[in-house]
Amino acid sequence: MTDIRYLAPQTLDEAVGAFAAAQGAARILAGGTDLLVQMRAGTVKPGLIVDIKKIAEMTEIAEAPDGGFRIGAAVPGATLAEHRGFGKAWPGVLEAINLIGSKQVQGRASPGGNLCNGSPAGDSVPAMIAANAMVTVQGPEGRRTMPVEAVPAGPGRTNLKPGEIVVSFTLPPRAPGSSDAYLRMIPRTEMDIAVVGLGVSLTLQGGVVTAARVGLGAVAPTVLLVEDAAKALVGSRLDDAALEAAAAACRAACNPINDKRGTIAYRTKVAGVLLKRTVAIAAARAGGN
């Protein structure tokens, strides 16, 4: 009975204009794999839908001459998987995005939607944080950039200002000896939501970790950057003591709830387990020894 208007602008300016003008009654539509589900369930009832998939910048994957990447916020997971270079540079980010849903969902689901949906369990977010990705945001007051970890504000909430749209993710160039990985714990083997999700990005030189970032999901109201875990890894040869210290840092960072998906004790313990397993994969990919 309620009318919904639908717009599919070709430019960002139009999109931001319409989005801002609707003053909170509008929703951005990327793949719609969250939005349409929420509309069906009656939890969101937008008066205006602004589809951003017709905006070139938001569906592009651009590789910079220095090896960095800029990914449009609305690029579907399947498109990213088909890109020649991206998975080589960022296998962890790619595997995190490709874990979202199923084949069908992959044809639509975007990293921008995953981030802006604000779920602490979004799979791509810990990997993006580990990757030190920056988002470019455009709103009525122009453009700004912010680190991915600054976007989530709590379950279902972001720090985007009214009328702001996430335009793209920028991933930095990779130093030699770098790689990343993402693992999640789900009770099923697929079609499930992370009970804990963990992304690690590492740079190794001569077997010593020279740089590390750890993103941890589903254990707190927002996805976390665990700096203490990174500190424990940097300078180490990934010996047991360093791994245990990093795992302990992940456990300490947890601030989970008891809910139908897992207990506090379970989530906390698993965060440490996943840290060790994810680091091992990232290190192997980095060619570390």
Add this chain to the structure above:
Amino acid sequence: MNVINDKLRVEDNKWIGTRTVRPDGADKVTGRATYAADNTMPGMIWGKVLRSPHAHARIRSIDTSKAEALPGVKAVVTAKDIVDFPLETSVMLGIQDMRWMCRNVMAREKALFHGHPVAAVAAINEEVAAAACALIAVDYEVLPHVIEIEDAIKPDAPILHDFAKFEGKPSNIAGTMTAKLGDVEVGFAEADIIVERTFRTRPIHQGYIEPQACTVSYSADGRATIWSSSQGQFMVRAMTSLLTGVPQSNIRAIPAEIGGGFGAKTIIYLEPVALLLSKKSGRPVKMVMTREEVMRATGPTSGSFSTVKIGAKKDGTFVAAKGDFYIQAGCLPGGPLRGPVGCSFAPYDIPNVLSVGYDVVSNRSKVAAYRAPGAPLGAYAAECVVDEIAEKLGMDRLELRLKNTAGPGTKAAYGATFGKVTFEETIEAIQNHEHYKAPLDRNPRPGVKRGRGVASGFWYNAGGESSAQVNITEDGNVVVTTGHPDVGGSRASIANVAAELLGVDHSRVSVLIGDTASIGYSNLTGGSRVTFASAMVVTQSAEKVIGQLKERAAKIWKIDPEAVNWDNGEATPAGPNAGQFPPLTLADLAAKATETGGPIGAGVQLNTTGADPGFATHVVDVEVDVDLGIVRVLRYTAAQDVGRALHPSYVEGQIQGGVVQGIGWALSEEYLYDKQGRLDNAGFLDYRMPVCSDVPMIEAVMLEIPNPKHPQGVRGVGEAPIVPPLAAISNAVYDALGKRFYALPMSPPKVLERLDEV
């Protein structure tokens, strides 16, 4: 009739036992199959149910005036419109008591669970109907609620029903059932070893993909037509009649293609409500449940709280077994006590047995049947205790079972004295299977442990009422009509039987499901009975048709009907007339039907008997990730006596399906409630049924030991396979970890918690 037809010797079969193309396949894979929600009618309007927001509340009053005044609203019904079955007198339809059914389809004195229907609206579209529901004012007196069995049976628990008394006092134990043999006290006194353990399981949902849906059109002349999917159109007709007061003769129930039921669709929720809405509005009314409504308000199966005690001699001989099974009924009486009480110890020859079931009500949706109702709960407890006894006696787990198997003449505690028993064969099949003999790499990687478990199971199986009609079309083909919705492949099996008996090509046989006006009464598709019973009535109908065909040929040839043979789809002169006339095909005889006596066809209606019980033995290998607590099933082999596999793919499908549902039950599925008594996981994301990648290919070992009481040797196969998995998987997890679990599901947090216990 009770002999295996000579002409159906396995080695001569052309169609029976082959994997013919399924009759419903093309429509299903191309999206043409019409399920219940696919029906639409001119003038049709939409019905929606208003459900209780409280787990337990007295309904002081319901004011529907604002809803009725909303433009577009055509009718509103409440419990006042449903036939009331007073609490004093039980009125049964099969195993369903109408006192509970009338209160289940619409809350009467009290709302008994979160999601209990309290009113329903029909309006021009779903949105208006939903808006009207929101305008209905219900004055509730909220009462304390109780969800779990152990809380419900405490002395100070909130009591759901004043009429339910246990040991003379108001209680949430609404009834009991006992099976007794010998004297357990005497038996336990003779035992050298006794193991007694307590087990818990959670309610789980059948998880059919198709939500309940119906369209009902009530005409000005007082006749109603119901389109819905169910496990029995005759049940739909009878129950709707009882709950609405419309005589059965005025209701025609047309079965839609069904998208799964697993027992749950042996009762109804929407049809009587839609009929009353249609009657009030004068318009056809369609109602479709959402997945959330299905999860919240249709029957899952019971959770349980059971204590099983088994005593054995040093040599392994079982001397006594005792079981106390507290079974969740949901909000109204009627939990599946017969399953655990009768089936738990039935595979074994035990002289002293005492099995008691307790029907426990609490503020949850009323349970509905689920594949071998209740039997998996009992077998879980009993088969885990058997495993422990084997371990304590240092005996091989399967040898211990073999030593105690029931045999011909064994009296089961539930009352039956067995004839031929094929339990031993299932154990031996597993013993001899490559899977059971294969070595198991117990520690394939750091942090990973593997184990192997076995368990057995029993299910009664059933016969009962079935009707069939076999007609020869004017162009000489065959149409078979039965009265059973086809949930598990009965059309494919029946097509094989009809083609075999009539000697015609399978492509010339169509098998259809009649509505309540076009075929005789047929009981539910349930109890593993349909292929057994309908093959029997179809066989008898086909034999009558063959008799008619011989008579027609005899008439044409002017010889005695006895002197005609029916072979390979043709009549040939036999005996002294052999070779005198060219054969007459089905098409020839159909073309001459009018001259030779009229249409050719015959039907049979029977109360079928001779459905002997089913036995199964399973072996499973599991792998446990000890740091995450994840249990995965690596390999699963299920051996079962299937009688005769009329269509092997469907028999395998039944066994595989039952096992997979058992895997979900053991490892991941459970109903979770919040503190307010609301179901917290009313959807497939957080109600974790296994997905394809969670399970390996299940190997079904079909033991074809013909049931001598059936014309093709058929034995029910659909339910026995869900009985052993719970215990088999539990026993395997123990084998892997050296720690026993006494509660299901063995989900990752619970496994990790147990592993961390010192």
